[in-house]
Amino acid sequence: MRSEEDKSRMRGKKHLQTTREISKIVEQYYAERSESGKKQGQKVAWCGIAVPKQPLQAMDVLAYYPEQYGTVVATRGDPHRFLKQAEAYGLSPEMCGYARITIGYILEGLPEDAPMGGMSRPDMLLVTTAVCDTRVKWWELMGQLLNVPVYVMEFPDLPPIGRNGAQVGQAELGTSGHQVTRADMPYLGQYALSHYQGLIKFLEEVCGKPMDQAKLLQSSKSSGGVGKVRREINEYRKAIPTPMGSADAFAAMFPGQYMPGSEVANDFYNRLRAEVRERMDKKVGIVPEEKFRLLWSGIPFWYNMGLLNYFEKKGGVVVIDTQYGCSALSTGNPNRDPKKWGMNAYVGTVMKALVDYNCDGAILSYTPTCRALYINQMEIKNTLMEELGAPALLLESDMVDPSSFSEAQTMMRVDAFIELVTEKASKRNWKPSMVQSPF
Amino acid sequence: MSDLMAPFHEAVADPHGWLSKYKKQAGVKICGYFCDYVPEEILKAAGYTTVRIMGGKGEVTVADKYLQSNVCSFARRCLEQGMLGVFDYLDGVVIPHTCDVINKMNDLWAYRMKTPAFVHYFWVPHKVFHESASAVMEAEIQRMIQAVESSSEVKITDDAIREAIELFNRSRSLLDRVYQFRRSPPPRINGVDAYAVALSSLIVPKEIHNQWMERLIEGLGETESSSGKDRPRILISASVLDDLELMTAVEKSGAWVVADDICTSTRYFTDMVDNSDSAPIKALARRYLNKKPCPRSVGSYQPRLDHILKLASDYKVDGVIFYILRCCDGHLYQYPVLNERLRKEGYKTLYIQGDHGIGITDGISNRIHAFTEILLP
Numbered sequence: 001m002r003s004e005e006d007k008s009r010m011r012g013k014k015h016l017q018t019t020r021e022i023s024k025i026v027e028q029y030y031a032e033r034s035e036s037g038k039k040q041g042q043k044v045a046w047c048g049i050a051v052p053k054q055p056l057q058a059m060d061v062l063a064y065y066p067e068q069y070g071t072v073v074a075t076r077g078d079p080h081r082f083l084k085q086a087e088a089y090g091l092s093p094e095m096c097g098y099a100r101i102t103i104g105y106i107l108e109g110l111p112e113d114a115p116m117g118g119m120s121r122p123d124m125l126l127v128t129t130a131v132c133d134t135r136v137k138w139w140e141l142m143g144q145l146l147n148v149p150v151y152v153m154e155f156p157d158l159p160p161i162g163r164n165g166a167q168v169g170q171a172e173l174g175t176s177g178h179q180v181t182r183a184d185m186p187y188l189g190q191y192a193l194s195h196y197q198g199l200i201k202f203l204e205e206v207c208g209k210p211m212d213q214a215k216l217l218q219s220s221k222s223s224g225g226v227g228k229v230r231r232e233i234n235e236y237r238k239a240i241p242t243p244m245g246s247a248d249a250f251a252a253m254f255p256g257q258y259m260p261g262s263e264v265a266n267d268f269y270n271r272l273r274a275e276v277r278e279r280m281d282k283k284v285g286i287v288p289e290e291k292f293r294l295l296w297s298g299i300p301f302w303y304n305m306g307l308l309n310y311f312e313k314k315g316g317v318v319v320i321d322t323q324y325g326c327s328a329l330s331t332g333n334p335n336r337d338p339k340k341w342g343m344n345a346y347v348g349t350v351m352k353a354l355v356d357y358n359c360d361g362a363i364l365s366y367t368p369t370c371r372a373l374y375i376n377q378m379e380i381k382n383t384l385m386e387e388l389g390a391p392a393l394l395l396e397s398d399m400v401d402p403s404s405f406s407e408a409q410t411m412m413r414v415d416a417f418i419e420l421v422t423e424k425a426s427k428r429n430w431k432p433s434m435v436q437s438p439f
Numbered sequence: 440m441s442d443l444m445a446p447f448h449e450a451v452a453d454p455h456g457w458l459s460k461y462k463k464q465a466g467v468k469i470c471g472y473f474c475d476y477v478p479e480e481i482l483k484a485a486g487y488t489t490v491r492i493m494g495g496k497g498e499v500t501v502a503d504k505y506l507q508s509n510v511c512s513f514a515r516r517c518l519e520q521g522m523l524g525v526f527d528y529l530d531g532v533v534i535p536h537t538c539d540v541i542n543k544m545n546d547l548w549a550y551r552m553k554t555p556a557f558v559h560y561f562w563v564p565h566k567v568f569h570e571s572a573s574a575v576m577e578a579e580i581q582r583m584i585q586a587v588e589s590s591s592e593v594k595i596t597d598d599a600i601r602e603a604i605e606l607f608n609r610s611r612s613l614l615d616r617v618y619q620f621r622r623s624p625p626p627r628i629n630g631v632d633a634y635a636v637a638l639s640s641l642i643v644p645k646e647i648h649n650q651w652m653e654r655l656i657e658g659l660g661e662t663e664s665s666s667g668k669d670r671p672r673i674l675i676s677a678s679v680l681d682d683l684e685l686m687t688a689v690e691k692s693g694a695w696v697v698a699d700d701i702c703t704s705t706r707y708f709t710d711m712v713d714n715s716d717s718a719p720i721k722a723l724a725r726r727y728l729n730k731k732p733c734p735r736s737v738g739s740y741q742p743r744l745d746h747i748l749k750l751a752s753d754y755k756v757d758g759v760i761f762y763i764l765r766c767c768d769g770h771l772y773q774y775p776v777l778n779e780r781l782r783k784e785g786y787k788t789l790y791i792q793g794d795h796g797i798g799i800t801d802g803i804s805n806r807i808h809a810f811t812e813i814l815l816p
Contacts, residue, residue: 090775092792094509094766129565133539133735136565137772140740144776152566152737159542159560163549185562187578194571343550344543368509371768375543378507 012305048127070098074400077115132372166348177345219261241285291315298365338387491641493681531557630696671814734769
């Protein structure tokens with residue numbers, strides 16, 4: 001058990017006014033769902049993170065995201081309560097922390113005293129094959145335990161053609177490196193589309209009504225609008241000093257990730273854009289003078305978001321994070337682009353973000369229980385050094401299980417890395433990429 | 440009997456040595472492949488000898504820089520051997536998208552390794568049993584044909600594919616017949632020998648291996664079932680198992696290994712390709728999609744359970760050992776439900792967490808001994 005002092009130190013500090021509202025938005029999100037979930041008629045779905053949100057909004061389906069709920073439990077509750085249940089059931093500690101929390105929550109019978117009231121009992125489970133295979137097996141197991149139908153939407157995730165590794169552009173940055181189709185496999189695009197159509201059909205069957213096409217169109221338009229504003233905000237993050245870092249950005253991803261077509265998201269990002277723009281124009285940074293700029297790759301340690309602020313105390317900023325999309329309005333820096341972008345687009349997007357956002361080094365969160373991301377991290381470290389001479393620090397811990405975090409050892413390594421990267425930043429031999437004005 | 444078994448054991452004891460020697464003698468091209476979802480018949484139709492990539496025992500040193508400790512130990516060992524040049528006799532390798540780690544194996548193999556010259560990625564749908572899977576699997580087989588043709592400069596004809604199907608079906612059928620000799624109490628072939636036959640089928644060209652099996656079956660047919668005391672009969676469910684250590688440990692403990700659910704054994708050979716189909720590619724797609732599934736596939740729980748229960752009933756199994764490699768997520772997610780169901784059916788079970796490079800430790804052997812004791816009448 002961690003002391004109150006530890007918990008307070010580990011809590012992340014946000015610098016922007018707008019992002020401080022996120023707690024309320026998340027609370028409101030769960031409160032509304034808890035209320036609606038008890039109503040007759042409205043269908044409840046537990047969804048994987050990459051499930052398209054627009055059809056759910058158009059069908060008035062109440063969506064929960066078990067991965068997101070894992071972060072809620074990790075930041076606001078006692079994750080061990082559910083992790084212990086899952087392990088007693090036979091799930092090994094080396095398996096995904098998010099999955100173990102959710103399965104433990106189910107095995108406890110979806111208790112009402114779970115953080116933020118928990119997730120309402122689902123009528124259906126929806127997941128895609130994107131990112132990891134783990135999620136598919138996790139959803140199938142939940143389907144068996146809850147005895148509800150599961151729809152798995154095929155979402156191919158392809159490696160680059162040939163042996164020269166990734167070709168990375170704006171599209172890959174927007175999708176965090178997922179490639180659904182390839183020039184020599186055009187049929188996979190059609191295949192993925194047929195599974196999207198299958199999702200619509202599945203929703204229609206479970207909800208007992210046809211898809212509201214007008215609402216679907218509206219929701220898609222609103223989501224697109226939110227996406228554009230988020231890219232504009234990211235563009236401003238390139239500025240030196242950066243007006244917004246990842247300590248704020250990780251919190252700010254919630255509305256865009258989980259309620260993209262909503263008014264709340266629309267309003268939130270418009271206000272955030274205004275605040276970020278104003279800070280950029282007035283050259284208000286996160287620290288008085290940026291001694292080094294870092295990139296964060298991978299899932300953050302949700303129980304210790306204060307770690308991001310630690311770099312600020314040492315005069316640096318974690319400027320950009322790649323896990324939830326890091327696309328800006330422009331990409332590339334002819335003064336600094338490497339010859340090769342690495343073995344696949346997951347590696348390539350991190351490389352590109354490091355260049356685009358004028359970073360000196362990278363923090364690679366090394367979550368051993370997340371196989372799909374974990375496998376890429378070592379390659380990212382290797383390729384950053386080989387192609388850009390940029391140092392990276394691998395920090396190993398689970399994303400939701402605080403017992404896996406060794407603070408003394410970690411902070412010793414962080415301090416050594418800060419020394420290295422500060423030295424490196426003081427001798428930059430590249431010209432920074434410039435912020436592109438949207439006007 | 441030991442004479443008939445000798446060639447199988449020789450191939451299993453030194454697969455790379457066996458293949459290198461064979462390549463030199465026969466002047467053939469050899470193509471490796473991962474997992475049991477790659478239609479080997481296409482490679483055979485282009486004249487390749489096919490070999491399953493296996494991890495073997497040993498440390499991971501050079502590959503540790505690219506694939507670290509919390510990843511499947513089988514994949515780490517494969518990469519280690521690849522980087523050390525153990526697979527230098529290969530002319531090509533086909534790597535399917537089966538699980539996350541094998542998928543990344545393709546990325547690493549293509550980007551980080553110089554050899555072999557031909558590296559092909561084969562995408563396998565997750566929803567193997569879904570109606571939409573056939574068309575995409577057929578398209579992937581067609582793409583593989585084009586890639587193999589271009590690399591080998593050999594035209595792959597339908598007739599050559601049919602001939603390969605015939606050869607591979609014959610192998611499947613013979614393997615099944617060898618395994619059937621374990622139905623009798625006590626079995627006419629022990630688990631170690633039976634598994635050596637299955638494993639060597641992943642190494643030795645089918646035309647040679649089939650001849651070995653024909654001779655063995657003839658020999659086994661003439662053997663009387665021994666009247667010795669029967670032992671507990673065990674089924675092993677595992678991910679990938681590429682040596683005889685586990686089977687040996689179980690049989691040393693005083694039990695028989697009479698059946699298995701393993702991707703280097705029954706999941707590999709149980710299902711036939713329908714060679715009466717006028718379109719061989721369709722037939723191949725159907726077979727590889729509908730074969731006994733790897734747990735990575737969507738909807739694989741029920742067919743796996745059915746497969747295990749049928750084997751357990753046919754082979755009069757007393758207990759089931761789950762041997763799952765650490766970090767093998769597909770198996771780890773399915774294990775609790777499968778285990779619960781088998782126990783409900785009255786089977787005793789044992790869970791062993793494996794590490795591919797290390798293999799069977801004294802601790803594991805002791806647990807197997809204790810399990811066998813529980814199963815004794």
